Amino acid sequence: MIQALIFDMDGTMVDSMPSHAESWLVLGQRHGIRIDLPELMRRTTGRTGLECIRILFERDMADAEALAYVHEKETIYRELFAPKFAEVQGFSAFAEAARARGLHIGVGTAGDKHNIAFAYANLKLRPLPTVAVGGDEGLPGKPEPAIFLEVARRLGVAPAHCIVFEDAPLGIEAARRAGMHAVGIGSGHSAEDLAGPHVLAYARNFTELTDNNFLERHHVAKL
Structure with a gap:
């Protein structure tokens, strides 16, 4: 699960x-x-x-x-x-729906603590993710899996039970090396660029994932 x-x-x-x-x-x-x-x-x-x-x-x-x-x-x-700050369409609603289903939410980014704070201050997501691992923590960047593995460790979840959401080929590869599933978010790359045997889906944004019942298809709600 x-x-x-x-x-x-x-x-x-x-x-x-x-x-x-x-x-x-x-x-x-x-x-x-x-x-x-x-x-x-x-x-x-x-x-x-x-x-x-x-x-x-x-x-x-x-x-x-x-x-x-x-x-x-x-x-x-x-x-x-x-x-001109903007979230990728549908992100906050998708993350809130995932949290409501009992899923843990983490952030794994090459961005530093200042960029993370900047994004958090402008996002409408509430509550904000409690675990965020940034690129200024001394870990190698993607495609190395270290950032994603550290997020999973802090969340207390095995890598095989995680899905990574990524817009970049190096991030998709990092998820594969981490032993995690992935979803390609096509804000800047094609489905071909973000493909892999571990990739569950590709969507232009999170509204598409919601409309396609992604959470319902890949997770059983904890009631």
């Missing part, structure tokens, strides 16, 4: 990926770096801030230097996204 749902944040819970992409371009302009944006997003979406910065600058650097760039980039992102 499925006991827990684990949500990626950017592009899954919140419709933030266009603002993230724009923030990379602004950062590159500030520091004289020409960016192939589709290639950068392909290589970095799901990776931690430190990993992304080292990919962008194409060199190793001390954590302190890389963290300064991460802070700069994520500050730009939050400034860009705040005026």
Whole structure:
């Protein structure tokens, strides 16, 4: 039986990926770096801030230097996204319905604690997830499974009893490596991009999952 749902944040819970992409371009302009944006997003979406910065600058650097760039980039992102903040359609209602069925809710994201707090402050979801593992906790980013496995550990749920909701191929692969089921959220990728033997469904948003009775088909309510 499925006991827990684990949500990626950017592009899954919140419709933030266009603002993230724009923030990379602004950062590159500030520091004289020409960016192939589709290639950068392909290589970095799901990776931690430190990993992304080292990919962008194409060199190793001390954590302190890389963290300064991460802070700069994520500050730009939050400034860009705040005026147009939006959740991925139907997310809050879906998560609340899952909680009402007795499912545990967790968040596993490459975003740092500041981006998590920013998303939580703007989401209408109540109550908020009690477990969130971010990319600034020293764990390797996706496609490594460490972030998702840590969410499951903190929730007290075996990986095989978890479903991961992800919008990025690296996250879908991380779920597979973690031994978890997955659902592809197509806010930015096709069903083919988010496919795998462990993938239970693909939907453009959570309203589609609700309309298709996803929770009813994959979970027996605890009465």
